[in-house]
Amino acid sequence: MTEDAVTATALTKTYPGASTPAVDRMTFSVPSGQSIGLLGPNGAGKTTLLKLVCGVSPPTSGQILVHGAAPDGAAQRDLAVVHQSGPFDMMLTVRDNLRIAAGFRGLSWRRVRTRAAALLDEFDLAGKSDDLVFTLSGGQRRRLQVVRALLRVPRLLLLDEPSAGLDVEGRRRVWDLLDDLRRTHGLTLVWTSHHMDELERNCERILVVQHGRILRDGSSEQLKDEAGQVTAELRTGSPDDWAAVAECARLTGLAPEYRGELFVLTGDDLRRRLPALIAALTERQVAIESVALTSSSLEDAFLALTRAEVSNR
Structure with a gap:
């Protein structure tokens, strides 16, 4: 039996001073190799949930497991994140930012630089290696985030609004690459997006989140059949x-x-x-x-x- 990529049990996160939890007793699982979307209004708890999954924020109560273990140490090395805001040093070059990212993930730059070059080429950034990041457009920085996340192929990829700032061609390029990674490596995807078509096209399941709780869990067709006509x-x-x-x-x-x-x-x-x-x-x-x-x-x-x-x- 294949181990679930993510398992949450009564998962709760309450920030100090907050009157209500940001994540409120969520229970769900994500089988390995599946792609699920988190759909909800701003402030629904989606980003907090991703922080709990990747281990940068501890739960107040309940449990979160990534491939059967707490999301730290080895589990963190098997996941990657595309954040809403780019974790870059704006005054360094694209290459230097990728070198730093590789170091944080315990990767030898000598071993990953060929892959980095291929990814930069894939996302139309091949000629930008020596450019300072602050000179890049918003869309280019967004694509650089995806390159950064994929320096090593993870088992679990968390995507927080991955298409923000991308044009139609850029969005399709990201989708196609993720499709290829899923087919080749059995990658598990968990992503948030305000683009309904993005989640419909790329996710087998969608969790509708509101006020830190899961309202519904099902395919887009199931959700449309239930809530629509x-x-x-x-x-x-x-x-x-x-x-x-x-x-x-x-x-x-x-x-x-x-x-x-x-x-x-x-x-x-x-x-x-x-x-x-x-x-x-x-x-x-x-x-x-x-x-x-x-x-x-x-x-x-x-x-x-x-x-x-x-x-x-």
Whole structure:
């Protein structure tokens, strides 16, 4: 059985003087090789959670394990972080900053400089090695953070808003490289982002976080189905099929509506009920020309979940 990359049990962090915890009794696990996203408004506890995972902030109570051990020592050597703000010395060159980063991680510059050069080239920074970091653009510094984190391929990579300041091409380049690392090395990813499309594309699971707690844990499709509305648009050969469609829909627990050449179906568990409806219509020899599923966006689902949580407090 593969060991989980991250395991949190009743994990709590309360800062001195704070009236409420920044992380409040979170319990979850991240299997090795999985990619999960943390989605929540500012102040929800996402960054604090990452600090607990990488071991730079101790929990007030509860437990956090990284590959089965406390996040210190050997466990820290197996993870890397892309921070919201770059941990650079602005008055040193790109090369010197990478040399320092390698030293902090116990890496010999002689051994990693070839990899560093390849990563700089990958992120369009090859000609910047001798440039002082303060002369780089915001997007270039962001890409340099990713290079810094990947000087050694970690088992666990924490990404705190990795696309902030990047243009579309830069974002795609980061995504493609992370895809390649996951396929090649079985890398585990935990990242926060305000870009909904980034989490939808790259994460198998999304934890919706609010007020330090996990509101929901599931795939983007599960979250959209639960908090948003899923509809099916069914087109048949004739509007005369309405009676048959309406009857079969109700028998399968769905609500039908006729909207100008389309039968629109809604209801709980629509995805699961739809095959039974199609089978019933086929048995009645109703010619089905097309079926299209539509659902709310992840943004709609996120807003519905967080607003519902606020109203219930």
